[in-house]
Amino acid sequence: MQNRSILVPVLLCAAAVMFFRAPFMIDAAPYESTMGLIQRIFYFHVPSAMVMFLSALVCGVASAVYLAKRSPHADAVAVSAAEMVVVFGLIVLVTGPLWARKAWGVWWQWDARLTSALVLWLIFVSYLLLRRFAGAGSEMVAAAVGVFGMANVPFVYWSVNVWRTIHPNTNVVASLIPEMRVPLYWGTAAFLLLYIALLLTRMRLEASRMQLEAAYAEIED
């Protein structure tokens, strides 16, 4: 427990240092030839999307473990990760249209990548709504939704390669020159550290909440 209480501030400090350095690295990166300045949104948009996918996978695996073993710890991980999907997904769904407005001339396009990403986000919003309003026993239904949400991740990721879309495909990251790749990976690492710190903090909140419920039950007995 002591290790965890030290780990979160250390992760947050490391993420803060990386986020402070990131704008200087992004500023030093060359402009993209057709999009120019607006392409700079890429350096925060893509890491947010990666963290969203990772969090959906964490939620799905934890939900599957909860369905199999009824472990309260797995449930705490699942609900914490689902909340992260919604937060980082919101960042993706807001920064994307701001980029698209300049690059494509429209805020939104109902193509495969954008629509599937929105559906993924809505699945995890429904997960949280179930947990909040569905009452006793909603953990089981929500866990099934979490597994379904995780299964949706590969479709969202590969949608740009399989269907016709105006969204850049997955080869873009692999084809980046080092001056563009380094700021992207730097931003991704910063988002990852922040994600782990937030997930651990959110899990601590869930543990405290379970402790509170147990204490209330003890009073009522």
Added chain:
Amino acid sequence: MKSFGFCVLLFVAGITPPMLAQQPAASQPPTPTNEFVPLSEAAPREVLPATPLVFYAYGFVWVALLGYVFTIWRRMARVERDLADVQRRLKDGGGGR
């Protein structure tokens, strides 16, 4: 004579469709330009500056993350306050929610 007629028929059949296809369509004269549109009246995306959009995008990232951290901190403070209250009541031997 019969084979000559057949060759002529083949020639005509082979040459006629491409010739017909190459007939120029009844062309219409191009519409003359009545006015020049100045750049300030062009489509909005042509003149939309990128800087505010980049600023809004990065600003939103920070607002969303800091807002989320604030909600976690507030929820944590409330749960820990309730927990301390309930544990004090349990220690005092009291009941009721």
